[in-house]
Amino acid sequence: MENFSLNYELVKKFIIEFIKEEVHSNGFNRCVIGLSGGLDSVLVAYLSKEALGKENVKAIIMPYKTSNPASKEDALATVTQLGILHEIIDITKIADAYFKEEKEMTNIRMGNFLARIRMNILFDKSREFRALVMGTSNKSELMLGYSTWHGDMAASLYPIGDLYKTQLFDFARFMQIPEKIVAKKPSADLWPGQTDEKELGAKYSQIDSILTLYVDQRKTKDEIIAMGYSQKIVENMLNRIKKNQFKRTPPPVAKFSPRTFGIDFLYPHDLTK
Amino acid sequence: MKVKIALAQINPLLGDIEKNREKHLKFIEKAIENNAQVIVFPELSITGYRLKDLTMEVALPSDSSFFNPILKQSKKIDIAFGFVERGSDSNIYNSAMYLENQSIKSVYRKIYLPTHGMFQELRFMGRGEKVATFKTRYGNFSILICRDLFHPSLLFLTYAQKTDVVLGMSSMPLRGLTEEKPAIQETVEKAIDTYTNFFSQFIVFVNRVGFEDGLGFYGGSFVGTPLGKKLAFAEILQEKLTFATIDLEEIYKKRQLFPLAREEDLNIVQNNLNKILEENYGKF
Numbered sequence: 001m002e003n004f005s006l007n008y009e010l011v012k013k014f015i016i017e018f019i020k021e022e023v024h025s026n027g028f029n030r031c032v033i034g035l036s037g038g039l040d041s042v043l044v045a046y047l048s049k050e051a052l053g054k055e056n057v058k059a060i061i062m063p064y065k066t067s068n069p070a071s072k073e074d075a076l077a078t079v080t081q082l083g084i085l086h087e088i089i090d091i092t093k094i095a096d097a098y099f100k101e102e103k104e105m106t107n108i109r110m111g112n113f114l115a116r117i118r119m120n121i122l123f124d125k126s127r128e129f130r131a132l133v134m135g136t137s138n139k140s141e142l143m144l145g146y147s148t149w150h151g152d153m154a155a156s157l158y159p160i161g162d163l164y165k166t167q168l169f170d171f172a173r174f175m176q177i178p179e180k181i182v183a184k185k186p187s188a189d190l191w192p193g194q195t196d197e198k199e200l201g202a203k204y205s206q207i208d209s210i211l212t213l214y215v216d217q218r219k220t221k222d223e224i225i226a227m228g229y230s231q232k233i234v235e236n237m238l239n240r241i242k243k244n245q246f247k248r249t250p251p252p253v254a255k256f257s258p259r260t261f262g263i264d265f266l267y268p269h270d271l272t273k
Numbered sequence: 274m275k276v277k278i279a280l281a282q283i284n285p286l287l288g289d290i291e292k293n294r295e296k297h298l299k300f301i302e303k304a305i306e307n308n309a310q311v312i313v314f315p316e317l318s319i320t321g322y323r324l325k326d327l328t329m330e331v332a333l334p335s336d337s338s339f340f341n342p343i344l345k346q347s348k349k350i351d352i353a354f355g356f357v358e359r360g361s362d363s364n365i366y367n368s369a370m371y372l373e374n375q376s377i378k379s380v381y382r383k384i385y386l387p388t389h390g391m392f393q394e395l396r397f398m399g400r401g402e403k404v405a406t407f408k409t410r411y412g413n414f415s416i417l418i419c420r421d422l423f424h425p426s427l428l429f430l431t432y433a434q435k436t437d438v439v440l441g442m443s444s445m446p447l448r449g450l451t452e453e454k455p456a457i458q459e460t461v462e463k464a465i466d467t468y469t470n471f472f473s474q475f476i477v478f479v480n481r482v483g484f485e486d487g488l489g490f491y492g493g494s495f496v497g498t499p500l501g502k503k504l505a506f507a508e509i510l511q512e513k514l515t516f517a518t519i520d521l522e523e524i525y526k527k528r529q530l531f532p533l534a535r536e537e538d539l540n541i542v543q544n545n546l547n548k549i550l551e552e553n554y555g556k557f
Contacts, residue, residue, distance in 0.1 A: 252486050253487045254487060257450075264390035
């Protein structure tokens with residue numbers, strides 16, 4: 001396994017300053033977070049509370065009927081621990097109204113649909129609360145595209161988007177998030193029994209090692225395999241990175257005018273700062 | 274001397290060098306069947322254009338064995354194609370090579386890499402420095418790549434080295450859709466008309482087609498001749514293999530009708546350039 005150690009005190013300070021400045025410079029004081037009770041969203045809730053204050057952070061808890069009940073409990077425990085605002089919105093009725101009209105529903109379609117229902121509610125709540133939507137995607141899932149496009153990926157900022165899952169475990173412990181939450185098997189909880197590692201076909205320690213070798217150190221596929229990583233897993237991971245690039249870029253515009261969105265209309269994201 | 278040239282207006286797959294090599298071999302095969310003596314591919318024909326971080330992953334040294342199947346075919350036909358070159362100086366270049374009789378005759382590194390607006394070439398590649406003329410069985414050839422063609426100074430350097438045929442290998446994205454032709458096509462044709470007229474050269478302009486991240490490469494390949502003709506005009510936006518038979522005799526005719534080359538004086542150019550460089554501390 002590669003070395004993932006970071007100075008988490010500094011990481012914490014850096015991310016808190018980032019959240020403060022991004023939220024405030026966009027004309028907001030508040031944020032909403034889709035809080036599943038999993039490590040990533042809990043960690044973002046901790047950081048957001050430190051950055052914006054507990055009265056300015058609202059957790060939206062959105063269980064579906066098949067969601068693991070333990071997730072909701074962990075989410076509520078987090079809310080209590082931090083003293084932040086929260087709402088519970090059960091999405092079973094909304095989702096099932098659609099599912100019952102559809103003949104063949106696969107896990108993937110259902111999972112994506114649930115993620116996008118949550119996105120819808122989160123953005124609506126952000127309007128109501130006059131808040132930005134905090135993203136909870138981490139570097140591992142952003143690189144692998146292991147997330148729903150326009151679903152859980154939809155957010156105003158990604159505070160933990162440059163941290164691998166492997167680093168989030170350590171960071172969460174540093175942030176004194178209860179061990180019960182840190183030690184859970186990572187899961188999108190989109191269907192019963194789903195876990196990240198089962199679905200991705202490898203342990204995060206392996207996945208993240210391969211990712212950092214390829215992404216950060218620019219090793220080639222052959223070089224990574226020669227270091228002793230399984231060829232099958234390496235190929236699987238690199239394919240996922242490439243296949244899901246579309247999720248990380250705006251869709252192509254058929255360019256013919258002098259300046260075109262996504263191509264050469266190159267203002268910064270923070271244009272109005 | 275007459276030379277039959279094949280213009281391979283292809284649509285390379287972005288980053289897939291194996292598939293692109295296959296496509297090259299297919300077009301080369303067709304060109305051989307049609308008795309062409311030279312085949313010219315567009316800029317970065319082996320790799321595709323908008324590579325960004327893929328640049329490093331598709332870079333190959335010019336003598337890589339990956340090119341052997343193409344090299345083998347150069348026994349039957351001269352071949353010019355574009356690739357990302359991993360230089361022995363550990364830099365990466367937007368290059369093109371010319372193969373003749375199973376050997377590399379010339380490797381040209383693009384000099385002017387556009388880096389503004391939609392273009393990002395200097396972020397990923399280094400610039401070349403040398404405009405060369407190389408002798409082939411079919412006369413003196415030079416290669417220029419895409420943006421190079423908008424710098425008359427480079428065309429002048431080929432002219433000064435007695436180049437008969439300039440291979441202008443391009444990945445020009447379309448822009449401007451208000452007139453009959455895309456504005457960029459109008460610009461290219463006017464430029465080539467002017468160069469071929471005043472420098473009495475042939476320019477083989479081969480532009481790719483296809484879309485990458487919204488950029489649509491327009492094609493419209495053709496050969497401009499010293500007497501102002503346009504040969505082998507390929508339609509826009511379609512993969513095409515077109516053929517032009519050029520007659521090098523035309524250069525001689527043109528240079529007698531309009532003897533600019535005879536008037537040319539490189540000493541005057543050099544003296545003036547030296548003075549300009551001195552006054553401007555070597556900068557443009």
